[in-house]
Amino acid sequence: MSTSQSASRGKIKMKNTHPDNNIGSLARLTFSGHETFQCRSLWLKKGYNFLQAGNTFSQPDAVVHLGVGKNMVSSIRFWMNAFGFLSETDELAKYLFGYKGKDKYLERIGSLWLLHFRLVTCGIASTFSLVFNEFRREHPEFTREHLINFLRRKCHEQNESFNELIVDRDIGVFLKTYIRPKSKMQNIEEEFAGIFLELNLIEGLEIIEDSISKRFRIASRKRDEIPPEVILFCILSNTKYGSSISFNELLNGLNSVGTVFALSADGLIKKIDEITQITKGIIYKDDAGIRELQFKTKLDRWEILNGYYAD
Numbered sequence: 220m221s222t223s224q225s226a227s228r229g230k231i232k233m234k235n236t237h238p239d240n241n242i243g244s245l246a247r248l249t250f251s252g253h254e255t256f257q258c259r260s261l262w263l264k265k266g267y268n269f270l271q272a273g274n275t276f277s278q279p280d281a282v283v284h285l286g287v288g289k290n291m292v293s294s295i296r297f298w299m300n301a302f303g304f305l306s307e308t309d310e311l312a313k314y315l316f317g318y319k320g321k322d323k324y325l326e327r328i329g330s331l332w333l334l335h336f337r338l339v340t341c342g343i344a345s346t347f348s349l350v351f352n353e354f355r356r357e358h359p360e361f362t363r364e365h366l367i368n369f370l371r372r373k374c375h376e377q378n379e380s381f382n383e384l385i386v387d388r389d390i391g392v393f394l395k396t397y398i399r400p401k402s403k404m405q406n407i408e409e410e411f412a413g414i415f416l417e418l419n420l421i422e423g424l425e426i427i428e429d430s431i432s433k434r435f436r437i438a439s440r441k442r443d444e445i446p447p448e449v450i451l452f453c454i455l456s457n458t459k460y461g462s463s464i465s466f467n468e469l470l471n472g473l474n475s476v477g478t479v480f481a482l483s484a485d486g487l488i489k490k491i492d493e494i495t496q497i498t499k500g501i502i503y504k505d506d507a508g509i510r511e512l513q514f515k516t517k518l519d520r521w522e523i524l525n526g527y528y529a530d
Contacts, residue, residue: 248345248379250370250389252297254290257396258414260325263334266299267316270307301344302337311337314521321528328417329446329527332480335415336453340474346386346393349373351479355437360424362434366390394435397421420481441486447493448527450476451501454512455520466491466510498523 265285269276274284276296282289299305304312315322315330322330342348349370358365367386374381396413398421424434453476454460454469470477470487477487491503491512500516 248370248374248377249343250345250382250386252293252300253344253389253392254294254297255388255392256291256294257392257412258294258298258301259412260414262295262298262414263302263304263312263325264316264323266295267304267312269295270299270305271317301341301347302334303341303343310521314524321524325414327528328444329449331415331418332445332449333452335418335420336449336456336476336479339479340456344393346370346389347396348474350393350437351481352473355481359438360434360436363387363390363394394421398423398435437481439481439483439486441483441489442480443486443489445480445490446527447490447497448523450480450490451494451498451518452520452524453479455518455523462515463511463513466505466512469512497526 269281269284272284274281276292281292285292285295287295296305302312303309306312311333314320315325315333325331325334338344339348339351346366350366353373354361354366354369357369367383367390370386370390371381371383397415397418398413399416420437422436422438424436454464457474466487469475469491470482470484472478476482476490477484482490494512495501495503498518500514500518502513502515504511504513
C-alpha cells in the first residue's frame, strides 16, 4: 500500500453483500483504516446501535452519538466493516446485538470465537486473515520481522504496493487484539482493550524492556473451550461446502474451522465427535482411508447456535 493510499484510510469497499460469501475468496489487501486502534469489546454493540438508530459514520455529530473522538469513529466504522456488520441485513450482528440479542455485551466465550471466525473469514482485515490461513503454517513461532516479510511477499504476489510503516502499525494492532501484556504499562486500559484477549490464540514468548513480546507462537491445540455448536455453525456458514466434507478440508482448508481456530487434528476429531453426539443427521465416516463429515439432513445453523445460548 502506497503512502498516498494511506490518506484514504476511511474509504472501505464492501466486496460482497453478505459476509459468508467471502469464505474462501481473496480480497484486496488492506492494512489500514483502524487508525491504529484495536477493536474493543463494546465497540461492535455501540456501532450496531448507532446504525440501527439511522445514523451514519460520516455525519458531523457521530463523535457525540458514539462518545469517542473523530479517529475512533473511523476506527469503529472500520471494525464494523471488517466483521461484516455494516450491512443492515447481517444476521450475526442482529443475533448477538439486536433487541433480543443473545449476548449483547460479549460475556460468553462462544461469542468471541464466533467473532474471531467472522473477522478472519471476511478477509477485510488482511493481516488477520493471512496470519491464520497461511502465515502460522509457515511460522508457528515468529517474530514481527517474519510477519512483515511475509506480508511484503503477499503484496508482491498480488501486484500490490507495500508500505512497511503502515504494515508494521497494522501488525501492532493485530497483536494487541490477541495478546495480554506481561507487565504493567503506562496505559493499562489501552493495553487490555483487545476484543480477543480471552481466546489465548497467540502467545508472547520473549519479552523485552517495554514488555512487548519479541517472539510469538500460534500453536495448534485441542481448544476444549470452543463450544461444538459454534464449530458446527461455522461449518454450516460456508456455502461452498456440500453434503460431505473431508476431514483434511475441515482441518487445513482455507477459512476452515481447523485453520481459523488453530485446532490440532486430535482437537478437531474431538469436536466432530461432540457435534455428532448433540446433532441428529450428521455422521463421521472413517474407514478405508476416507475420513469425512456427512450431512444426512439439512440443518438450520441458527437453530444449532440457539442450543448453545439456551444454556
